[in-house]
Amino acid sequence: xxxxxxxxxxxxxxxxxxxxxxxxxxxxxxxxxxxxxxxxxxxxxxxxxxxxxxxxxxxxxxxxxxxxxxxxxxxxxxxxxxxxxxxxxxxxxxxxxxxxxxxxxxxxxxxxxxxxxxxxxxxxxxxxxxxxxxxxxxxxxxxxxxxxxxxxxxxxxxxxxxxxxxxxxxxxxxxxxxxxxxxxxxxxxxxxxxxxxxxxxxxxxxxxxxxxxxxxxxxxxxxxxxxxxxxxxxxxxxxxxxxxxxxxxxxxxxxxxxxxxxxxxxxxxxxxxxxxxxxxxxxxxxxxxxxxxxxxxxxxxxxxxxxxxxxxxxxxxxxxxxxxxxxxxxxxxxxxxxxxxxxxxxxxxxxxxxxxxxxxxxxxxxxxx
Ligand code: GN1
Ligand code: MG
Numbered sequence: 001x002x003x004x005x006x007x008x009x010x011x012x013x014x015x016x017x018x019x020x021x022x023x024x025x026x027x028x029x030x031x032x033x034x035x036x037x038x039x040x041x042x043x044x045x046x047x048x049x050x051x052x053x054x055x056x057x058x059x060x061x062x063x064x065x066x067x068x069x070x071x072x073x074x075x076x077x078x079x080x081x082x083x084x085x086x087x088x089x090x091x092x093x094x095x096x097x098x099x100x101x102x103x104x105x106x107x108x109x110x111x112x113x114x115x116x117x118x119x120x121x122x123x124x125x126x127x128x129x130x131x132x133x134x135x136x137x138x139x140x141x142x143x144x145x146x147x148x149x150x151x152x153x154x155x156x157x158x159x160x161x162x163x164x165x166x167x168x169x170x171x172x173x174x175x176x177x178x179x180x181x182x183x184x185x186x187x188x189x190x191x192x193x194x195x196x197x198x199x200x201x202x203x204x205x206x207x208x209x210x211x212x213x214x215x216x217x218x219x220x221x222x223x224x225x226x227x228x229x230x231x232x233x234x235x236x237x238x239x240x241x242x243x244x245x246x247x248x249x250x251x252x253x254x255x256x257x258x259x260x261x262x263x264x265x266x267x268x269x270x271x272x273x274x275x276x277x278x279x280x281x282x283x284x285x286x287x288x289x290x291x292x293x294x295x296x297x298x299x300x301x302x303x304x305x306x307x308x309x310x311x312x313x314x315x316x317x318x319x320x321x322x323x324x325x326x327x328x329x330x331x332x333x334x335x336x337x338x339x340x341x342x343x344x345x346x347x348x349x350x351x352x353x354x355x356x357x358x359x360x361x362x363x364x365x366x367x368x369x
Pocket of ligand 2: 029219239241242
């Protein structure tokens, strides 16, 4: 029998007894619930998650990374940063036995965070203001971690943004075709083949030391930004599962992928794909304003390249999962991963066509200082 999330919630150090648990939607990886607790008439909420063991087999390393990152952020605030312990800071709630997770009878591993109240998050970007705010929030996050050595964090998912290896995995899945879907993905495989030259454009300079290895968020999409429900300011970034050594370019690429189009990642009609240059301009301005102090010239020269590479990589990953029988990303319908791959490919086409305009916007943002 599946463990009852309310019983699991009781094993954590909440303020007050858990009284209510509701599924919390969103995310392709873990399952999440909102837990409400009450003590002396005061209600507090928490986010309870059951970790996905397939994606994160080493939950101890995953939790250690998150603890190090949160500790570093709490102990290194600069003027203007939100004080630690404030509403803006994500924090873990320990289990009653002091551990960072609780394990259920089936071996499932659970963790709990404080729930940040009065915020909104979105799957797609609505306005240029949101794109600017989100770009600035991820840049601040990268900047605050610039003082933590990448060697302090483990690679919880090895080669996470190693695009050439992601491409090799796709080739392998297409060749083995374990669930007989390759025939339905011929066009997409052909499109990916045409863009193969993108695969090495970030990885090669990283391997050669031209690009520095830093700590990156590694899942820098719009859905992972919390906005203040009243002011609309981005107050923090969440989903720290993939924070590990990487490149800020991987994050900027994910931002371009998720914040230059108003369409959902799994939109079925990819012919309608969009790339809104006003959204891109706002994103680039917000990001560069906060990141210019630490980015090298080799990094700023590749910002829009990163958008193409990561959008390509995400198409490759969705298509690999489609061909493998939907074993990685949670899906609600059989062709969802194929739709996701198609929408990424459609966006990639638009990014290729509007490369020059976007590069000019980056240059203008850098010049503005
Ligand atoms: C996954 O955790 P979630 O759903 O935000 C994935 C990201 C992808 C993203 C695509 C650990 O993120 O890499 O970019 O889906 N996370 C992992 O939306 O694979
Ligand atoms: Mg994630």
